[in-house]
Amino acid sequence: MRLKDKVAIVTGGGSGFGEGIAKRFAEEGAKVVVADIDAKNGQRVAAALGAAFVQADVARGADWAKLVADTTAKFGRVDVVVNNAGWTHRRKPYVEVTEAEFDKVYAINVKSIYLSAIHAMPVFRKLGGGCFVNIASTAGVRPRPGLTVYNSSKGAVITMSRSMAAEFGPDKVRVNVVNPVFSPDTALSADFAGGAITEEAKKAFLSTIPLGRFSTALDIANACLYLASEESAMVSGACIEVDGARCV
Secondary structure (H helix, E strand, O other), X not given: OOOOOOEEEEEOOOOHHHHHHHHHHHHOOOEEEEEEOOHHHHHHHHHHHOOEEEEOOOOOHHHHHHHHHHHHHHHOOOOEEEXXXXXXXXXXXXXXXOHHHHHHHHHHHHHHHHHHHHHHHHHHHHHOOEEEEEEOOHHHOOOOOOOHHHHHHHHHHHHHHHHHHHHHHHHOEEEEEEEEOOOOOOOOHHHHOOOOOOHHHHHHXXXXXXXXXXXXXXXXXXXXXXXXXXXXXXXXXXXXXXXXXXXX
């Protein structure tokens, strides 16, 4: 049991990669708190795993304060925060992205990381350590046209996470990043493709992945499990591309 007695918050835990991460953590003994703005799916996942659920908009400081407070009230601690929740504008030319879309991308993808640390770090410091696993994207490493604002937000997550790792290291807090490649099974996949996941779109995406398959929720969950476990006790400030060599 690689996470026995650990308490882990997983944002965006009601579907996709987040659901897979929550499930894998629970299998390895963690006490999981599923956080999601979507109460129906969040409660579904939590019920299936015997986990706790907290409804939260990760772009709101008050929601983060409640999430951390509810978790510590129930379990007495927080050991791991997985910042998985994310959002993208639809694939389109840069100049067609609206200001509202830009603001939403950065609020959910970047501001949420900032807020997670603001509210979790006091708990980590009190406990003498902790762990953040931030989900970015291969888009932050090898960006392509059509998703420029989204790409830049994930680049910001990578840089912010590395700086957090350097700053929080003396507090025995580790910060790492997982960069998934495209998966047709996530809620954002249609927007990545420009509106629909057609067979043609899948073929085009697949042609860029040397290993010849898409990432799965289990692939991402296993990477997060390693980074949350004591097996990675000396790993901080790292980015793991779970991408079948897409970024090589």
